[in-house]
Amino acid sequence: MSLPYAGEREFFKLVSTHEMTHQFHIQKVAERAASAGMESPIGQFPLWFIEGLAEYYAHNQQMDSETEMFLRDIVLNPNGEIGYDFPRLDEDRPYSYLYTYKYGQAKLVFLSETYGERVIQGVLDQSPRLVGGGRGRGEPREGFMQLLGHVAGDTPAQLNARWSTWARKRVMRTYLDAKQDLPDMTELKLSDELDAFTSSKDGNLLFYRGVERETARAKLVVLDRRDPSSARQIAIDQHPGTESLHPVLRSVMAVGDEAIAWFAQSGDSDVLHVRPLHRRERSPGRSPRVRIDLGLGETRIIRVIRDGLIEAGDPTFSPDGTQLAFYGLDRDGKIDIYTLNLKDADPHVRRLTDDLYSERDLSWGDEGIVYAGDATESGRYNLFRIDPVDGTRTRLTDAPVDQRYPVTLAGGAVVFASDAGGKYDLWFLQNGRIKRVTDFATALSHPGLAPNGLYGVAFYGARFRLFEVQTPALLSVDEQDAIPPGYLATIDKPQPFPDEPIPQNAPAYDPYDVGKNWKVEGGGAAIGGAGVGFAPVGSGGVLFADIMRDRSALINLAIYGSFDLTDALAFYVDKSERLIWGVGAFHTFQQGRDTQFPSARQCFQPATAQNLATACEILYLQREFGVEGLLSYPLSTFSRVDASARLMGVTRSFFDNFAYDRSGFATGNVPANELNAIKGSDPQGELGLSYGWDTTRYGMSGAIGGTSLLVQLGGGDIPTRGYDGLYTYLQADAIHTLRVIGRSRLNLRLATGAAQGSRFGRRFYLSSFDNLRGFRWGDARLLGDGYYVGQAEFQFPLDVLIRFAFFSGLTGVVGFDFGGVVDSNRAVQNYAGRGWTKLHATLKEAWANRTADYVLGVNFGFGPFELRVQFAHGIDVGGIVPEQDSHGNTTWVPNISLHYVYF
Template identity: 25%
Template sequence: MFAAAALLAPPPAFSQNFGQNQVRLKTFDWKSAETEHFLVHSYPASEATASAAADILERSYARVSTAMGVSWEPKDRKPFFLYATVHDMQQSNIVQVGDGTGGVTEAFKDRFMAYHDGSKQWLDTVLTHELTHVFQYQVLVSGWWRSGRILKTIVYPLWMMEGMAEFFSWGFDDTPGETLVRDAATSNGLIPLWKLEHFSHLKPHQVRLAYESGEKALEFLEREYGEGSVAKMLKLFESRFETSAVLSDLTGLDVFAFDKKWREYEEERGRRTARLEGLRGPESYGPALTASEGGLPEQNSSPVFTPDGTTMAWLSTRDGYPPQVMKKDLRTGKVRALLAHDRAVESVHLGHFANLSRVLALSADGRTLAAGGTKNHRDSLWLIDLASGRKRRLDVPGFDALGQPAFSPDGATLAFSGLKDGVTDLWLADVRTGAARRLTDDPQDDQTPAFSPDGRWAVYTSEFEAPGSAMLYRRRLRRVDVSTGAGEDLPTPPGLARDPVVSPDGTKVLYSLEGGGFHDVYELDLASGRSVRLTRSIGAAYDPVYAPDGEIAFAALRRGSVHVYKAPRARFGADAPPGDRPGPGVARAPAAARSAYAAARSPFSTDLFLPAFFYSSNGGLFWTSYYQGSDLLGDHSVGGLVSYASGQGYLDYQTQYEFKRWRTALGAAAVGRLRRDSLDTSSGYTQDESAHAQYLSASYPFDRYDRLDAVAGSVTESYDASFALPRPHRESRIASAQLVRDTVRGRYLVATAGGRMRAGYSVAPRVLGGNSVREGVFAELQRYVPTGGLSALAFRADAAGFWGPDPPQYVLGGIGGVRGYARSATEDAGRAGVTATAEWRIPVVKNLDYYMWYIFPDFYFKAVSLALFTDAGRTWSDRGELRRSDWGAVRHSYGGGLRIHTYILQLFPLVLHFDYAQRSTTDGGVFYFYLGPLF
């Protein structure tokens, strides 16, 4: 009878109503230009880079098209969108872009996108990677009934899809991938390919390893089974559904046998390279100053030391993403977070994927730490008092992105890298006022400045191109006069030089060099111009610094994690740098012909249409259809679902529309249901019923964590029953608003820290023909307190109260309430109520790692945890009842349960809950099985 009651009530108290926000500050004025194969979109901030992007796309199209044997006609130009910065791309309304994403390709309209960060190497790499996905969709998705082909993409192994995008991005140095895979291969850390069908289940920092493993597996396929095998593999998937079937056709091996053969090859190759090159682990140079917790991979980088050598600050992901700034007393081992998941600083940048840049700086007196941080897609410099932890934002306006600060010796100036008009240069900012002046002015990508001890000059790295060599893009050391801006190149071995620092006496420069499959620490003697190689890393070495005691500290990748190590100078080597690596020469991208830029068109088209129907003599016609459509620029989207069953007498429908161009997300929806001869469980009679609702919604995000939601709507219910009804026709005009906050975070599988809150008001007044009248308030609070590793104390409080002639019931029992009592609309229910829950969630099998690959859909069991809980609550219908009641009116239960964390198809997380709740005031209890998480 109350089919639409849920439409009148406040949102149900489940975590699905929460979630962090996408904040859109910009509306993009897109313009487009045609090249032979692409429709290149840019807006004023990215227009300066659009020509270079178009050249890269056409150059890469020619290479990948030839290698894959795939092409498309000029009339089928693929739409590409270039964003000026990562902050702009994260405001995209075409697809939602999260942290750590460099580019996106979507199958609905073959749109692909990337952002520019000032580095042409980055732009070339990410554009070629995403373009390879476009070629994949050209093979796998194009053709008759595109929607059905899109639905099939769920079965394509992601190790192949992402590995192929890396494989065809040749012409660029693959040192990051080489070091990641070599590290894993020599430490029993390679993930089997059959566990990489999708990446959602992977532990922190393992996704990049999965990408690179896919590439190395495809290189092995091409080497062992002939040139063109990778392209053949893709085309076989056009008519296959399963990885083993494809590999059997190509190699005669199923995925398990192929994976075993590949991993054996990589392990032998890694051991051989380590033996021939004399590679070592970082612990052979000196002890680690950081340590992993909970058995999960983490990254610790960018170490800096106080002048007395007693304190180290660094950047860490030990408590998840975003990374936090940590401080350690090296005498006592005490660790403290200086900037940890702060709502004022949403993110501190680590660097691109496997390339960890130096992002922290410490003043010469050891008192003030500087870091670049982001809030609502705006970068600022932050100054942190090392002793007290107090922080101050230093606004330096006018930049698209900025970071990598370095203090001058007198502490009055910060040098930093700043992106403006598509170019990254070095700038100087006054520490008191934020006033900035340019230090370098060239088209190259200039990064990671560091002052000389006297403050007269600074060193940095600058990107340049070496056409015709095996490594097209390189980075060299440069020196610039702080007063005049005059610069000079410093002798740099072939490769990508990064993160230079100057020795205390000003005679040497310590830096890292990436290239030829190795990433190590080097030292340049300024007088002789000679560099020596200090480390020979099995994994990689980043962010080297001179410690106050004369030792050298650096961050190093080993066994899947990055930690900070420190050792005396005598422990390091002094080897000559390797020369240019051999290989085919790579040419600079030639200029591509293109049309003039014009205002971008945004035609509307279908994204998905999935119909299903059948007919039987007993059940009649059953028909269901799903539709989804949008415009090219992503401002508008619509969706709809209709289900009809003639034999059972029901029709369900729902439609929705979203407008996503502005910061405030707007929406409209209509939902409804029709039932013939529906059974009313409270009376035992049948009735015809209908319920229809129409809504308008708005959601305004203040920042990543806080937002305001508002809904206004109309609900109509009617009933035609064989028994008398007090109100056969109900009309409701509703409005509600709520404030929502969500700061929850967790490293893996479960939430372990942060909290959620929502509080709101709803009303259904007697206006515009409304005859169902009520109003009320509601609130919910959740809090997670970490207790070590993946365990946490979880608390939840929920309250609501309603008044008026037609209030909904607050039901106390059941899942989400006091679990010792069954859910009932007649017992333990009232117009108002409050419940509270406390749970201690403890992992009992942290790494179950059992994959049921032999059934479909497959289940991948990852972990099992124990939950000990207690619930309490009570309801009332008026103030008198509340005043008259005593503690006996409070319902309380306690119990325990198991949580089994699993993934379906390695993609969709699912938590299986088994709970038993015992009533504490009376005998009896309730056993539950449900799918979670509850909160």
């Protein structure tokens, strides 16, 4: 297991303990199962137990203040209309963070406090019962709740009842003691779900980060609260230039009297953006309502990576607005405080601190920069002040709790959030004394300056909300010394970092030691039979990877009724460096079409008794086998270039019915010498170069937005064919996905391809399922050396109205396809004698082969897979109508296929 260290010791301990718990969980149940002669039952554990167990041990076998907050809210403020209801003990919601991780952690604490720690370990010890009783024991397999009940000595129903009672009693104690609830505060209704915010000195200007749950995108919005129509979206992430706004992880915004600033990830680091801002008040007409115009200037971009910083956050303007302070993470994994003079034409950062401890949550006041630091005896965050000129630090508070998110006030006072007592509330610091000023029912954190009091963020009713606490509603309780006298002796003795020597005799990792460092990652097989007599049908594959998963090997085999119809691939990929490379061997097949044999020219002459039976096209089976290589280099998060090469042998043979005359019957006559020129074996080489651009964003049901583009250019040679063996090809495919409302989306696609050169070179055989759904699968009219496709598809959720067992989602589809496939050689023959160039004839034929259809259907979700049941109805647009009934009318064509939703 390998984990990054990003400058915060306690967070690293939390994450590493969480992940190590998973490792021990897997190992322990595997050992218990092996001793019982069984396979590991790890897959039989519900996800809430797996992740809850990891959170339970990561938080020292107890509830942290965040989990307490989430539990209080689900008990006090459930909302069944949105599926936000108290979970049963046996309930598993794999796609929900709260229900899986945090309520899972609460369930583990419940089991420990109610039945004892022995129950948790007992479930692991007796986990073989989840897969049976062992070889020859004949014991029945148990479900997880039956096993838990067996170990705890209660029935599943009793376990559920005790869990519900335990949670309510735990929550009610805090709730009944709380002195404030919703009526004591004013909620500011924002158009987005709040994640973080900062406010101006007068409290009217809000700069906040909102999150779209359905798309997982974060956005930055600035507005004056006096005029909701003044809201301006400043940035939105998951696109080039703003790859991430780091929701949940840290604040990235700062607001001043004359500017706003924010950090956003772009490429390999965070980038600072500064934008001038001017507020202008106006009162339209006789309306008493104030209108605010927000004037925004040009954005200034400052790349802090040039000064060695790869991550930055918690920015704050100096009181005069000319400087900016923030924390930065350098390449050594250290977090420190930096300042930037915005008056400089080319500003560079200045480092204020340089140590192993973490400095976060900066707020710049008249007396210096106040921040939360973990250079404490407990390792928890307490408050410090640092002089921005000489770097002198002063300890402001000392307590074995987290004190975070300070906001400086006039006269050296500070408002901050503390989880003293196991619940976050707002506290006030002045003259060496602190006191609690809020006691909200769920919790209140992240203070800010409001016009008539303080802002605070609370998780209430399944979402984070921004509240204003008016000055008269502020409390004054639990007043105490900011630094208790008993702590003075250890105030300058922060918890040290362990320093252990690196073993010099540690064994080197050998990624090519297959027996020791490789394992099977996945695989499967299916075998069947078809037809009369021996007709092998089957497929299977296995994926191997080294422990670091930098290198992998895939072996895949599929047989379709004959050993001639075999797809086989053995491919090795090395992703240990930025340049990815791979090499492998393959055997595959495809259908080919030849319209360039000499006698085919008679098909374009007037029909006579002599040429009526002449073959116009020959369909053949082409088997390809050889070796191939791949190079792939990412230019950025969203783009890459690939190069590929193939050296192979090609064997062509004929089907039972292979020569088609001008009427489309498989009775065409072909001279033997022309057949011999087609069939046989040839060596072949091919080179390809491609460029990909992809900003597609994915949700649970597939793409929800963004654009992708893939352009491929290649060429090859069949040396035994001389000059006729050279060929080239070009393909382009572009898709744009537009979110309409909720989970509804519109997909637009354009694709085209062209190949020229050898009659045995590259050909395109379109899949009707993915391109022109008015054709049936395998229609020979989809085979050619040129094509164009345009598609529009509207997808909308149906599972809000109807649900089916076994399906994770249900999506309605309304689509439209337009396009055509062309054989350029046939086009030249069709328009012979007109003096047209080959390009002119091909374009004319391509348009004549146009086809269109509309599509109705339903996509059934199977986790990452999707069963598409769609029906296409042809539209007569003056070209080809693929499917007609006996009366010549267009008809429906079924399309049923299985797809991976993230491709």
